Amino acid sequence: xxxxxxxxxxxxxxxxxxxxxxxxxxxxxxxxxxxxxxxxxxxxxxxxxxxxxxxxxxxxxxxxxxxxxxxxxxxxxxxxxxxxxxxxxxxxxxxxxxxxxxxxxxxxxxxx
Amino acid sequence: xxxxxxxxxxxxxxxxxxxxxxxxxxxxxxxxxxxxxxxxxxxxxxxxxxxxxxxxxxxxxxxxxxxxxxxxxxxxxxxxxxxxxxxxxxxxxxxxxxxxxxxxxxxxxxxxxxxxxxxxxxxxxxxxxxxxxxxxxxxxxxxxxxxxxxxxxxxxxxxxxxxxxxxxxxxxxxxx
Amino acid sequence: xxxxxxxxxxxxxxxxxxxxxxxxxxxxxxxxxxxxxxxxxxxxxxxxxxxxxxxxxxxxxxxxxxxxxxxxxxxxxxxxxxxxxxxxxxxxxxxxxxxxxxxxxxxxxxxxxxxxxxxxxxxxxxxxxxxxxxxxxxxxxxxxxxxxxxxxxxxxxxxxxxxxxxxxxxxxxxxxxxxxxxxxxxxxxxxxxxxxxxxxxxxxxxxxxxxxxxxxxxxxxxxxxxxxxxxxxxxxxxxxxxxxxxxxxxxxxxxxxxxxxxxxxxxxxxxxxxxxxxxxxxxxxxxxxxxxxxxxxxxxxxxxxxxxxxxxxxxxxxxxxxxxxxxxxxxxxxxxxxxxxxxxxxxxxxxxxxxxxxxxxxxxxxxxxxxxxxxxxxxxxxxxxxxxxxxxxxxxxxxxxxxxxxxxxxxxxxxxxxxxxxxxxxxxxxxxxxxxxxxxxxxxxxxxxxxxxxxxxxxxxxxxxxxxxxxxxxxxxxxxxxxxxxxxxxxxxxxxxxxxxxxxxxxxxxxxxxxxxxxxxxxxxxxxxxxxxxxxxxxxxxxxxxxxxxx
Numbered sequence: 001x002x003x004x005x006x007x008x009x010x011x012x013x014x015x016x017x018x019x020x021x022x023x024x025x026x027x028x029x030x031x032x033x034x035x036x037x038x039x040x041x042x043x044x045x046x047x048x049x050x051x052x053x054x055x056x057x058x059x060x061x062x063x064x065x066x067x068x069x070x071x072x073x074x075x076x077x078x079x080x081x082x083x084x085x086x087x088x089x090x091x092x093x094x095x096x097x098x099x100x101x102x103x104x105x106x107x108x109x110x111x112x
Numbered sequence: 113x114x115x116x117x118x119x120x121x122x123x124x125x126x127x128x129x130x131x132x133x134x135x136x137x138x139x140x141x142x143x144x145x146x147x148x149x150x151x152x153x154x155x156x157x158x159x160x161x162x163x164x165x166x167x168x169x170x171x172x173x174x175x176x177x178x179x180x181x182x183x184x185x186x187x188x189x190x191x192x193x194x195x196x197x198x199x200x201x202x203x204x205x206x207x208x209x210x211x212x213x214x215x216x217x218x219x220x221x222x223x224x225x226x227x228x229x230x231x232x233x234x235x236x237x238x239x240x241x242x243x244x245x246x247x248x249x250x251x252x253x254x255x256x257x258x259x260x261x262x263x264x265x266x267x268x269x270x271x272x273x274x275x276x277x278x279x280x281x282x283x284x285x286x287x288x
Numbered sequence: 289x290x291x292x293x294x295x296x297x298x299x300x301x302x303x304x305x306x307x308x309x310x311x312x313x314x315x316x317x318x319x320x321x322x323x324x325x326x327x328x329x330x331x332x333x334x335x336x337x338x339x340x341x342x343x344x345x346x347x348x349x350x351x352x353x354x355x356x357x358x359x360x361x362x363x364x365x366x367x368x369x370x371x372x373x374x375x376x377x378x379x380x381x382x383x384x385x386x387x388x389x390x391x392x393x394x395x396x397x398x399x400x401x402x403x404x405x406x407x408x409x410x411x412x413x414x415x416x417x418x419x420x421x422x423x424x425x426x427x428x429x430x431x432x433x434x435x436x437x438x439x440x441x442x443x444x445x446x447x448x449x450x451x452x453x454x455x456x457x458x459x460x461x462x463x464x465x466x467x468x469x470x471x472x473x474x475x476x477x478x479x480x481x482x483x484x485x486x487x488x489x490x491x492x493x494x495x496x497x498x499x500x501x502x503x504x505x506x507x508x509x510x511x512x513x514x515x516x517x518x519x520x521x522x523x524x525x526x527x528x529x530x531x532x533x534x535x536x537x538x539x540x541x542x543x544x545x546x547x548x549x550x551x552x553x554x555x556x557x558x559x560x561x562x563x564x565x566x567x568x569x570x571x572x573x574x575x576x577x578x579x580x581x582x583x584x585x586x587x588x589x590x591x592x593x594x595x596x597x598x599x600x601x602x603x604x605x606x607x608x609x610x611x612x613x614x615x616x617x618x619x620x621x622x623x624x625x626x627x628x629x630x631x632x633x634x635x636x637x638x639x640x641x642x643x644x645x646x647x648x649x650x651x652x653x654x655x656x657x658x659x660x661x662x663x664x665x666x667x668x669x670x671x672x673x674x675x676x677x678x679x680x681x682x683x684x685x686x687x688x689x690x691x692x693x694x695x696x697x698x699x700x701x702x703x704x705x706x707x708x709x710x711x712x713x714x715x716x717x718x719x720x721x722x723x724x725x726x727x728x729x730x731x732x733x734x735x736x737x738x739x740x741x742x743x744x745x746x747x748x749x750x751x752x753x754x755x756x757x758x759x760x761x762x763x764x765x766x767x768x769x770x771x772x773x774x775x776x777x778x779x780x781x782x783x784x785x786x787x788x789x790x791x792x793x794x795x796x797x798x799x800x801x802x803x804x805x806x807x808x809x810x811x812x813x814x815x816x817x818x819x820x821x822x823x824x825x826x827x828x829x830x831x832x833x834x835x836x837x838x839x
Contacts, residue, residue: 256443
């Protein structure tokens with residue numbers, strides 16, 4: 001039986017190279033969604049927003065927002081196809097993007 | 113708020129007059145278009161300098177009967193992406209207005225050169241950027257393809273320069 | 289082809305230096321994202337789904353071999369080895385770093401190219417007929433006026449902060465291959481009884497959320513008045529175009545809300561205030577530009593090309609490609625080669641760096657060093673000797689560029705969609721791929737005849753779905769992609785907006801739905817009647833019945 005927890009992940013694009021990154025509760029951004037913090041409570045989401053706002057101000061990232069995601073058997077998966085494509089790369093070029101660089105997490109092999 | 117003119121921060125001698133405030137004896141006053149229309153009989157004999165602040169939905173034609181008495185027109189940029197005042201400014205200059213044309217609101221260094229080219233010559237700017245940022249941002253392009261623009265001394269019109277022998281469309285004074 | 293002189297070169301170099309400064313100030317934190325965004329957009333740099341995307345202008349779709357080679361170099365050095373040719377005759381790269389952007393712009397400037405105004409609320413890259421200078425029906429090459437407008441609109445101080453983006457298209461031929469009636473301003477060349485050339489000025493066409501066909505504001509504008517008249521139109525739009533709602537900010541809405549008559553009156557009043565005066569400079573400039581577009585020195589050739597005819601007989605595959613992908617040229621013994629960037633199951637408009645180099649080499653060797661990008665996302669070699677067509681084909685075939693589907697069902701226009709675009713609501717490319725696989729049989733495609741299947745991944749309609757004979761619009765319904773089908777659109781001189789057939793389809797149902805539509809057409813067509821003509825004769829009813837009967 002798989003366990004599913006629903007929550008939100010903070011994402012942005014890194015200013016210098018534009019790549020998609022995800023935030024953890026320690027305030028570190030990672031290119032891998034598996035290293036993100038899944039905020040299960042509004043308070044946790046607000047804490048991520050506060051951390052993200054600091055890094056916008058510090059000109060490290062841009063375009064921050066929270067998206068819906070779920071943790072299935074300990075691994076994070078975006079709920080909506082748009083965010084799944086951001087965590088993987090283009091579905092029509094699986095040789096490109098995070099899915100081709102070992103950064104796509106546990107759901108890389110699945111269809112977006 | 114600094115006033116940028118001729119590549120320098122200068123003191124602003126102009127005072128904005130509220131629509132219900134009494135007209136002073138003298139000085140340099142800026143009134144709204146509504147006030148100008150309402151109190152023209154009184155303002156026409158004002159002995160100081162008269163300026164008007166337009167909104168960016170006012171028409172150039174609205175100033176037609178007053179313009180010979182006006183020495184400052186202030187145009188707003190409520191957001192830097194709201195470009196209406198560029199066309200109002202150009203319209204005023206094409207109609208022959210030679211007085212001061214001031215941009216106020218969201219005026220940023222990266223738009224300064226465009227503003228000068230359509231005829232603005234003073235800029236109410238925020239104190240966020242040091243003077244040298246304004247000075248260098250206003251000089252980055254030395255060429256413009258369009259004709260009939262206001263040009264600083266270092267700027268040239270490409271088409272006129274290419275086809276020497278033709279006079280520029282309209283000789284424009286150098287703007288600050 | 290146009291070449292930069294010292295002024296153009298200096299202008300683009302200064303612009304590149306200016307952008308380098310702006311990007312550095314952004315990276316150092318001296319500019320906020322809100323302040324920087326319009327500056328980077330006006331230099332073609334977007335932030336997209338996976339990274340920054342750089343859109344490079346290919347003015348009026350014309351390129352030299354060296355320029356195409358440089359596009360290949362950029363793809364390899366700063367991107368992931370490919371580029372995407374767009375419906376605006378541009379190319380875009382999907383994996384760009386802000387830190388590299390100024391270097392890329394410099395690499396473009398080195399070959400007389402730029403990315404100026406490929407985005408932003410300003411006048412965008414001017415597009416034209418991709419057969420300009422070669423088409424048999426042409427009155428005059430529209431590209432000199434395209435270049436004049438490129439220069440006039442570049443960093444126009446008055447029109448860089450318009451209510452919304454602004455697109456020009458120009459055609460010099462009666463058969464409109466540039467979709468001028470669905471642009472903000474379309475220009476069509478006419479010849480009057482006296483033999484003079486003049487421009488019909490169409491305003492307020494567009495696609496997007498509110499698709500509209502443009503209205504004519506001037507029937508016949510003398511060429512030397514063009515710049516002054518365009519300034520009048522732009523000034524009216526800049527002053528009165530809506531700024532309260534970005535979905536109502538395009539000029540088409542202003543034209544629509546004022547009514548064509550009132551809009552025309554506003555423009556004419558503005559024009560009367562500052563009419564074209566002393567237009568000698570514009571005339572001299574246009575004459576200067578026109579010299580660059582003089583036809584290449586063609587050989588005097590026979591209309592009969594024996595080697596070409598023999599090759600068709602000996603190689604049926606070549607014969608099919610020649611039938612579908614070659615178009616008649618103005619000059620005897622020459623042909624227009626249309627290179628399909630739509631291989632079966634491929635990504636419409638994508639080309640690898642290696643393919644770009646192959647096309648560059650072929651242009652240099654066989655097409656007077658010229659290439660074109662078409663708004664249908666294909667590449668054109670405009671001036672090829674018929675006797676060389678077989679050699680060209682062999683080289684194209686080796687590079688997987690010889691798909692013989694030009695203008696047929698497999699020649700699908702598709703925007704990047706949700707695989708790349710942050711505005712998209714659904715994916716476009718996988719649907720295009722599935723349709724192209726479904727109709728892989730070229731005999732079948734030829735039987736269906738001329739067909740434009742256009743796919744957009746959102747209502748902004750970059751994939752031109754409104755003017756596809758068959759249009760497909762990808763939408764999002766509660767997190768699921770689904771696709772609405774329209775029929776009867778056209779971007780030709782008889783432009784029309786397609787009609788929505790009914791409820792949408794899931795992605796995997798779309799190819800079958802298209803097949804049902806095409807089979808319905810086959811059953812009801814008259815002899816020699818193409819899909820669009822048949823649709824216009826019978827209307828949507830039989831197609832609706834066939835499509836939704838089973839449900």
